[in-house]
Amino acid sequence: MSDSMERFIGEVREVVRAGGTEEEVTAKVAERLKGVLGDPGLLTVDQLLVKAGGFTLNRIHVEPGDSFSIGAGIWDVGQCTPVHDHGTWGVIGIFQGSEKEESFHREGPRAMEGRVRITPSGSRLATAGDVFICCTTDQDVHRVSCASGEPVVGIHVYGGDLAKIPRLRYDPETGEVTPFKTGWDYAKVSG
Numbered sequence: 001m002s003d004s005m006e007r008f009i010g011e012v013r014e015v016v017r018a019g020g021t022e023e024e025v026t027a028k029v030a031e032r033l034k035g036v037l038g039d040p041g042l043l044t045v046d047q048l049l050v051k052a053g054g055f056t057l058n059r060i061h062v063e064p065g066d067s068f069s070i071g072a073g074i075w076d077v078g079q080c081t082p083v084h085d086h087g088t089w090g091v092i093g094i095f096q097g098s099e100k101e102e103s104f105h106r107e108g109p110r111a112m113e114g115r116v117r118i119t120p121s122g123s124r125l126a127t128a129g130d131v132f133i134c135c136t137t138d139q140d141v142h143r144v145s146c147a148s149g150e151p152v153v154g155i156h157v158y159g160g161d162l163a164k165i166p167r168l169r170y171d172p173e174t175g176e177v178t179p180f181k182t183g184w185d186y187a188k189v190s191g
């Protein structure tokens with residue numbers, strides 16, 4: 001773990017312990033993340049490992065009690081996620097490359113089965129150094145893709161252990177939801 005990542009984990013811990021609304025917490029986490037993104041040594045070699053054929057989400061830290069988690073998300077050139085949600089708040093900072101994020105508005109409450117109505121609500125391009133709030137629990141549906149000629153590497157901070165939160169994929173045409181769970185990659189580096 002790099003010194004700057006250790007420091008960042010401590011800062012997120014303080015922010016989460018202080019509490020507040022999700023909007024307040026994500027704004028503070030985003031501010032702290034912006035402060036460390038410029039360090040070229042932020043991620044270790046292990047944390048930058050990419051698994052073959054798929055999205056890599058390397059576990060960096062899961063807070064005891066699961067109040068937050070931090071991972072390194074690496075999407076290869078040309079990769080695009082399905083439309084999905086998170087079931088919690090999230091902040092993403094781009095460490096390398098660039099990423100396109102398309103957001104969707106979900107009408108009504110989160111339903112764990114059946115169909116819901118989702119409509120596109122905007123998109124943005126984020127490049128190295130950019131930090132954005134990817135989600136709050138009530139509006140957390142998006143699709144992200146690598147938008148650079150090199151893999152995009154992002155620091156992802158979530159308001160729980162992402163691997164334990166039931167999540168949903170959405171069919172953008174029909175609104176049909178499909179439950180899934182995220183697994184952390186390379187958990188050995190979490191130390």
Ligand SMILES: [Fe+2]
Binds near residue numbers: 084134144
């Ligand atoms: Fe996401």
